[in-house]
Amino acid sequence: xxxxxxxxAGRSSAVELPDAWYVACLSSELGGRRPVPRTVHGTPLCLxxxxxxxxxxxxxxxxxxxxxxxxxxxxxxxLECRYHGWRFDxxxxxxxxxxxxxxxxxxxxxxxxxxxxxxxxxxxFVWVWPGGAEPPPGGPPFRxxxxxxxxxxxxxRSLRSEGTVHAVAENALxxxxxxxxHGGLFRGAGRPPVEIDVVVRTGPDRIEAEYIGEPxxxxxxxxxLAPGGGVVQxxxxxxxxxxxxxxxxxxxxxxxxxxxLTPVGPTETRLHSAVTFSLEVPHALIKALVPPLAGLIxxxxxxxxxxxxxxxxxxxxxxxASTEIxxxxxxxxxxxxxxxxxxxxxGPDGDAPPPERRLRLRI
Numbered sequence: 001x002x003x004x005x006x007x008x009a010g011r012s013s014a015v016e017l018p019d020a021w022y023v024a025c026l027s028s029e030l031g032g033r034r035p036v037p038r039t040v041h042g043t044p045l046c047l048x049x050x051x052x053x054x055x056x057x058x059x060x061x062x063x064x065x066x067x068x069x070x071x072x073x074x075x076x077x078x079l080e081c082r083y084h085g086w087r088f089d090x091x092x093x094x095x096x097x098x099x100x101x102x103x104x105x106x107x108x109x110x111x112x113x114x115x116x117x118x119x120x121x122x123x124x125f126v127w128v129w130p131g132g133a134e135p136p137p138g139g140p141p142f143r144x145x146x147x148x149x150x151x152x153x154x155x156x157r158s159l160r161s162e163g164t165v166h167a168v169a170e171n172a173l174x175x176x177x178x179x180x181x182h183g184g185l186f187r188g189a190g191r192p193p194v195e196i197d198v199v200v201r202t203g204p205d206r207i208e209a210e211y212i213g214e215p216x217x218x219x220x221x222x223x224x225l226a227p228g229g230g231v232v233q234x235x236x237x238x239x240x241x242x243x244x245x246x247x248x249x250x251x252x253x254x255x256x257x258x259x260x261l262t263p264v265g266p267t268e269t270r271l272h273s274a275v276t277f278s279l280e281v282p283h284a285l286i287k288a289l290v291p292p293l294a295g296l297i298x299x300x301x302x303x304x305x306x307x308x309x310x311x312x313x314x315x316x317x318x319x320x321a322s323t324e325i326x327x328x329x330x331x332x333x334x335x336x337x338x339x340x341x342x343x344x345x346x347g348p349d350g351d352a353p354p355p356e357r358r359l360r361l362r363i
Contacts, residue, residue, distance in 0.1 A: 010317025013166035013333055014266035015340040016041075019131030020241040021141035023260040023272040026158055027124045030055060035079060037070035039264045041130040045117060046070040048090075051077015056090030057119040057128045063094075063112055079114075092116030123147045124156055125260065125272055142243055144258050146276035152254075153283045154276045155290045161269050161302045162309035165242050165261045166336055168269040170329040171301050172244040172259055173236040175211070175363050181300050198327060198359040207331040208237035214363070216250065238332045240339050254278045267309055271298070324359050 024038045024047055035048035037060055044060040046069040056079065060068045067083040074080070078087035078095055087096040094112040118129040120141055127141040146152045161168055171177070179193075197212040211234040233249040242261040248254070259273040275290050277283070312318050322330055 010315075012164065012266070012312075012318055013336075014164045014263075015166070015336045016266075017241045017263075017336070017339055018043075019129070019133045021120070021127045021129055021135065022242065022262040023125045023141075023270075024057060024119070024128045024262065025126050026156055026272070027055075027121055027126055028156075029158075030126065033073050035070050035072065035074070037068070038270075040128055041263050042265050043117070043130045044068070045128060045130075046079070047119075047126060047128075048074060048079050050074070050079070050090045054090040055119055055121045055126050056088075056092070057117040057126070058088065058092045059115040059117065061115070062086060063114055069114060086112070088114045090116075123274065124154070125274075142239070142260065144260075144274045144276065146254075146256050146278075147274060149278075152276055152278045153287060154274050155287055155294070157271075157273045157275070157291065157294055157298070159271055159298055159302065160264065161271060161305050162267065163269055163305040164267055165263050165269050166329075166333050167305060167308065168261050168271065169238050169242070169244045169332055170326075171305060172261075172271075173209075173238060173246065173328045173332075175236070175327070175361075176325050177304075179363070181304055182297055193362045195360060195362050198361055199356060200327060200331070200359065201356050202331055203355070205240040205335070206237055207328055207335060208235055209327045210235050211363075236328060238328060238335065240335055252278070253280055267313075273298075325361050327359065327361070 018041045022040050024040055024045060025036050029036050030047060030049040035046045038045050038047060045057050046060040047055065047057050049055050058069060058079070060070050062069050062081045062083065064081065064086050065083055067081060069079060069081055069088070071082040072080045073082070075087065078089055080087045085096075085098040086094055089095050092114040094107055094109070094114070097107055097112075100107070118135050120127045122141055123144040124147065125144075129135045144154075147154050163171070194215060196214050199210045199212065201208045201210070214232055214234050216230055216232055230250050235247045237245045237247075239245065242263070244259045244261060246257045254277065256276045257273060258276065259271050262270045262272065264270055273294070275294060277286060279286060320329075
């Protein structure tokens with residue numbers, strides 16, 4: 001495997017967790033004649049779907065003469081290198097070498113194979129395991145809840161953002177910024193703040209905030225969730241190694257926004273999101289409105305994260321001053337740091353938060 005990029009100089013929330021499943025692309029991106037290049041945790045990859053439908057992920061370098069395999073194309077169900085036409089299957093084995101009249105009996109000799117990366121297709125996404133260790137036996141990637149469940153529909157999106165996994169996760173789960181950055185689309189819209197209770201629960205692999213007594217958020221997104229208003233049930237959660245999830249319920253209405261955050265490098269992240277819903281509003285209308293609405297919100301987040309990353313780089317490191325209203329940010333970073341150190345639970349460093357704590361916030 002290619003070497004991983006080092007953590008930036010200065011104080012940084014970047015972590016190195018290569019031995020984990022990460023989403024590389026949408027399933028719908030594969031199937032054409034061209035492979036898809038992606039970088040996951042610093043490893044350049046080439047993804048493709050071979051003739052039988054199986055998905056393959058190989059390091060983006062032909063073993064013959066070091067040309068990127070992503071420059072090639074699919075021919076006869078195999079990945080063909082653009083330089084000399086060597087062809088590879090989804091497992092990376094060389095299956096054809098054009099112009100070779102005689103061989104020692106085995107075209108697919110080991111030294112001719114492209115370096116394959118474990119991959120899996122699930123819930124409309126293609127996952128890869130970029131680390132040097134093999135994935136645990138029987139350990140599938142994270143399941144996107146609600147996908148494929150009768151009565152639910154899902155809209156998927158994928159975009160790239162500046163920032164560490166921690167910075168992007170905190171942004172996705174941060175309630176206070178929505179009234180300012182997304183005012184009118186989500187929260188804000190002139191409504192005075194209200195005080196609500198928040199219960200924060202911490203486990204070995206996750207941290208969750210439950211917002212109790214929250215009125216339906218104002219703005220376009222809130223009206224789609226609950227046209228008649230009311231008090232919603234609202235949870236935000238982060239699950240190791242890189243899942244950020246926002247969940248809303250109001251009577252029979254249920255909305256889940258689950259984002260798998262894939263580190264491109266230490267300070268660049270790709271979000272692969274599934275917006276899954278079961279709502280009283282006609283689903284055809286929601287499926288038409290979610291892409292442009294989510295696109296506006298995600299674009300606003302991406303711009304502010306880019307400016308944040310630029311400022312961190314300009315000053316040579318991060319500096320954070322936090323309050324209780326930054327509900328999940330510090331806890332998320334603790335989880336990531338402990339996972340990086342290989343600590344399975346709260347860890348011995350003495351800074352573990354209590355399993356449950358209660359806050360009162362104005363949002």
